[in-house]
Amino acid sequence: MHKREIVFVALLAAFAVLAMGRVAGAQAAGGGKLRLELFVNDVAKSEQFYSEVLGFERVRNEGGYAVVRLGAVEFGLGTVGSLPPKHYFRPEIGKERKGLGTEIVIEVDDVDAAFERVKKTGHTILTPLGKRPWGLTDFRLADPDGYYLRISSAS
Numbered sequence: 001m002h003k004r005e006i007v008f009v010a011l012l013a014a015f016a017v018l019a020m021g022r023v024a025g026a027q028a029a030g031g032g033k034l035r036l037e038l039f040v041n042d043v044a045k046s047e048q049f050y051s052e053v054l055g056f057e058r059v060r061n062e063g064g065y066a067v068v069r070l071g072a073v074e075f076g077l078g079t080v081g082s083l084p085p086k087h088y089f090r091p092e093i094g095k096e097r098k099g100l101g102t103e104i105v106i107e108v109d110d111v112d113a114a115f116e117r118v119k120k121t122g123h124t125i126l127t128p129l130g131k132r133p134w135g136l137t138d139f140r141l142a143d144p145d146g147y148y149l150r151i152s153s154a155s
Contacts, residue, residue: 033072036104039080040145046077049144053121054106054151055114073106103140104147107154111137114151 040046047066050056056068056075064079108114115129118141126148127140138152 033074035067035074035076037076037078038143038145038147039078039083040143041080042144043077043079045144049123050075050077053118053123054149055117070106070108102148103150105138105150105152107152109154111139111151111153115139118151 038046043061043064043066047058047061047068050068050070051058054070056070056073059067059069059074061067064082066077068075068077111129115125118125118139123141125139125141127138129137129139131137136153136155138150140148140150142148
């Protein structure tokens, strides 16, 4: 393994540990919580998708910014159009698929119920519910802005 690969694997492992809140003293140091910020075209539409289609709780909405939560998963939803001119996610690059190379995995206690919930809303499911070769059951969909989501069993 090359030095760059070792560093990448070490960083990935450290990130995973932080994301799961297992860092020693994390609580005393202020926590190890992970919140993803998704820059979207329409905050209200995205908030509605995450709450009504996936069952997230609406935590707060400040007009151009909303927070939704499902268990330990928290998403901040910000308006892409309000970003500063030199921000990485300006609308000029919005013609590309969002988060290219990233799959947002949300583990749920009851993946069958989550799948049925999404089906009932009529939202397009990209990959149907199924058991995968690695032993977990999941399905995949995209949010209104094209972020790719995998809803998965935890074990």
